[in-house]
Amino acid sequence: MTSDTPQREPFLLTLGRHALLLAFVAISLWPVLDVLAISLRPGNRLRTTEFELFPRDATLASYRALFTEQPFLRWLGNSLLVSTAVTVTGVALASISGYAFSRFKFVGRQTMMVSILTTQMFPATMLLLPLYLMIAKLGLVNTFVGLVLFYVATALPFCVWQMKGFYDTIPHSLEEAARIDGCSPWNAFTKVVLPLAAPGLVITALFSFMSAWSEYLIAAQVLQDRELFTLPLGLKSFQSSMSTQWGLYAAASLLVSIPVVILFMLLSRYLVSGLTLGSVKE
Amino acid sequence: MASVRLRNLNKIYPDGFHAVKDVNVDIADGEFVVLVGPSGCGKSTTLRMIAGLEEPSSGDLLIGDRRVNDLEPGERDIAMVFQNYALYPHMTVRQNMEFGLKMRRTPKAEITARVNEAAEMLSITHLLDRRPKEMSGGQRQRVALGRAIVRYPAAFLFDEPLSNLDAKLRVQMRTEIAGLHQRLRATMVYVTHDQVEAMTLGDRLVLMRDGVVQQIAPPLEVYHKPANRFVATFIGSPAMNLFEGAIHNGAFRLKDIASSPVPVGSELADGTAVLGVRPEDLVLGAPDHQNFVTGVVQVVELLGHEALLHVKIGSQLVVVRSAALNSAEPGATVALAVREGRVHVFAGDEVGRRLN
Ligand SMILES: Nc1ncnc2c1ncn2[C@@H]1O[C@H](COP(=O)(O)OP(=O)(O)OP(=O)(O)O)[C@@H](O)[C@H]1O
Numbered sequence: 001m002t003s004d005t006p007q008r009e010p011f012l013l014t015l016g017r018h019a020l021l022l023a024f025v026a027i028s029l030w031p032v033l034d035v036l037a038i039s040l041r042p043g044n045r046l047r048t049t050e051f052e053l054f055p056r057d058a059t060l061a062s063y064r065a066l067f068t069e070q071p072f073l074r075w076l077g078n079s080l081l082v083s084t085a086v087t088v089t090g091v092a093l094a095s096i097s098g099y100a101f102s103r104f105k106f107v108g109r110q111t112m113m114v115s116i117l118t119t120q121m122f123p124a125t126m127l128l129l130p131l132y133l134m135i136a137k138l139g140l141v142n143t144f145v146g147l148v149l150f151y152v153a154t155a156l157p158f159c160v161w162q163m164k165g166f167y168d169t170i171p172h173s174l175e176e177a178a179r180i181d182g183c184s185p186w187n188a189f190t191k192v193v194l195p196l197a198a199p200g201l202v203i204t205a206l207f208s209f210m211s212a213w214s215e216y217l218i219a220a221q222v223l224q225d226r227e228l229f230t231l232p233l234g235l236k237s238f239q240s241s242m243s244t245q246w247g248l249y250a251a252a253s254l255l256v257s258i259p260v261v262i263l264f265m266l267l268s269r270y271l272v273s274g275l276t277l278g279s280v281k282e
Numbered sequence: 283m284a285s286v287r288l289r290n291l292n293k294i295y296p297d298g299f300h301a302v303k304d305v306n307v308d309i310a311d312g313e314f315v316v317l318v319g320p321s322g323c324g325k326s327t328t329l330r331m332i333a334g335l336e337e338p339s340s341g342d343l344l345i346g347d348r349r350v351n352d353l354e355p356g357e358r359d360i361a362m363v364f365q366n367y368a369l370y371p372h373m374t375v376r377q378n379m380e381f382g383l384k385m386r387r388t389p390k391a392e393i394t395a396r397v398n399e400a401a402e403m404l405s406i407t408h409l410l411d412r413r414p415k416e417m418s419g420g421q422r423q424r425v426a427l428g429r430a431i432v433r434y435p436a437a438f439l440f441d442e443p444l445s446n447l448d449a450k451l452r453v454q455m456r457t458e459i460a461g462l463h464q465r466l467r468a469t470m471v472y473v474t475h476d477q478v479e480a481m482t483l484g485d486r487l488v489l490m491r492d493g494v495v496q497q498i499a500p501p502l503e504v505y506h507k508p509a510n511r512f513v514a515t516f517i518g519s520p521a522m523n524l525f526e527g528a529i530h531n532g533a534f535r536l537k538d539i540a541s542s543p544v545p546v547g548s549e550l551a552d553g554t555a556v557l558g559v560r561p562e563d564l565v566l567g568a569p570d571h572q573n574f575v576t577g578v579v580q581v582v583e584l585l586g587h588e589a590l591l592h593v594k595i596g597s598q599l600v601v602v603r604s605a606a607l608n609s610a611e612p613g614a615t616v617a618l619a620v621r622e623g624r625v626h627v628f629a630g631d632e633v634g635r636r637l638n
């Protein structure tokens with residue numbers, strides 16, 4: 001009886017493990033709390049001698065200023081618009097092309113798969129110049145269309161692979177059953193395969209959204225009008241060569257992260273896959 | 283309901299593999315035909331061509347009087363039951379069964395009536411609101427049957443529908459499918475590599491090997507008059523015993539081993555041949571009898587109602603089925619006789635065509 005109860009691990013080991021985990025929790029949470037503290041401080045104090053989370057003279061002045069004195073809402077709208085457009089386009093394209101790569105045998109399939117993957121091996125900064133030139137030629141500099149095009153192009157390779165991998169786990173016999181039940185290939189895709197790929201679609205959507213939401217480098221090249229700025233650009237604009245408005249910067253940073261947190265909470269149940277379980281038996 | 287006809291059907295896969303070779307089968311309206319053969323012989327490929335899931339490389343496919351080669355699977359008026367059930371996981375049982383009818387824009391009242399009728403027939407009414415993952419394998423396969431039944435198709439296609447079920451359930455579902463056929467009188471094409479399923483379900487069997495049809499005949503004819511050596515050993519368990527030898531003056535003699543001649547019919551030409559004897563047609567000889575050959579018992583398998591004796595004759599092991607459980611001990615020398623008129627004679631060449 002005692003032989004198969006697991007041996008209790010030594011107390012020191014447990015302690016060490018927990019200490020390590022706590023250290024990592026602290027490392028990831030501390031900056032967030034720090035930003036919160038800065039956003040609540042009056043004026044522009046980045047550093048103080050105190051270590052309190054809520055400064056004694058805490059104020060929401062920075063937040064108020066964001067909405068009243070700064071075009072924060074405008075930037076928020078811009079970011080939402082751009083990210084949503086990137087998500088919709090990315091998911092639409094990735095869900096279709098991933099399916100083609102998963103199911104159809106066509107000339108150049110392997111080559112295309114590999115070349116798509118290859119684009120992921122270069123850092124985005126390297127593609128910045130050629131992509132910018134393309135967008136300039138198309139006359140899309142300083143437009144959302146140009147930015148969305150840029151974002152979709154950089155996010156799509158990962159999304160296509162992601163979706164292909166997801167479709168690969170869905171048994172072909174489901175589409176075959178659907179075809180026999182009277183579906184056209186397109187109907188079999190939309191009525192049977194796509195609903196089953198929902199978790200994959202959600203992951204792809206989240207990835208597309210986030211890659212656009214927090215992107216700075218590309219946006220900085222494409223957009224020039226302060227009116228067109230997305231949130232990361234807007235944030236950066238609080239940082240001038242003379243001084244940085246740390247209060248505004250911190251408050252805006254926190255607000256930027258809220259939609260992402262909400263998205264994650266809403267979609268987390270879709271991230272648990274296993275929807276195809278039980279339909280077929282291999 | 284309709285007949286299904288396969289005319290010179292060939293399938294060559296894109297990699298050049300010739301999986302189905304010149305298959306000709308006429309399946310009558312209401313007939314239950316079983317495609318049977320070893321793994322990889324092209325059964326599924328043939329069935330999938332009928333379904334429209336694979337495109338024939340050449341040949342014609344007729345369902346009723348329509349040539350269906352160029353029709354989509356959904357336009358062929360067939361229903362298929364898959365080995366892995368292939369139920370739509372995101373739909374309830376009812377939705378699974380309704381799906382094909384909805385796609386065909388069947389009136390709502392009729393859909394409900396048909397689904398209820400089929401559910402009743404299969405005793406799955408209490409499962410209608412469940413999802414596939416909430417059911418056992420047997421229940422899922424029942425639902426898959428239901429999804430096919432509600433369509434009132436011209437023909438049912440089955441691809442090894444029972445091979446994922448455990449032994450007991452398989453027997454039960456086999457009976458159920460047989461009952462379904464009797465009740466619906468529908469044309470059914472059934473793929474299996476299980477010879478018991480083939481023998482018990484089929485009005486006729488189509489035996490295939492390496493993409494070539496070997497024999498098309500009712501089960502008992504396949505059993506009692508196998509068209510060649512392959513069919514002879516594929517159907518029947520334990521497999522038919524084969525003896526190499528030669529025919530001389532209408533009698534068969536073993537090669538290299540002393541044996542009494544077995545009369546096989548005077549119309550057969552002299553020359554090398556293979557004699558086939560099923561285990562139940564090889565009997566322990568009485569001393570005063572004209573025995574065929576003698577051998578030494580190696581192993582005795584007692585199955586309760588019968589015994590299987592593995593007897594060594596020269597370098598060959600043969601199986602004798604004996605109703606008597608205490609007929610011989612391992613190590614005993616026994617004389618074997620052949621039941622009169624129950625021998626199969628095959629040509630001595632590669633194919634081994636039946637001669638008698
Ligand atoms: N898509 C394909 N491409 C190339 N060869 C194939 C393809 N599908 C099947 N084959 C080959 O064709 C032959 C027949 O396959 P099929 O699936 O019809 O066999 P089967 O008789 O149903 O066997 P099993 O009892 O194992 O299901 C096999 O040798 C198989 O390897």
Ligand SMILES: [Mg+2]
Nearest residue numbers: 325326327441
């Ligand atoms: Mg098969």
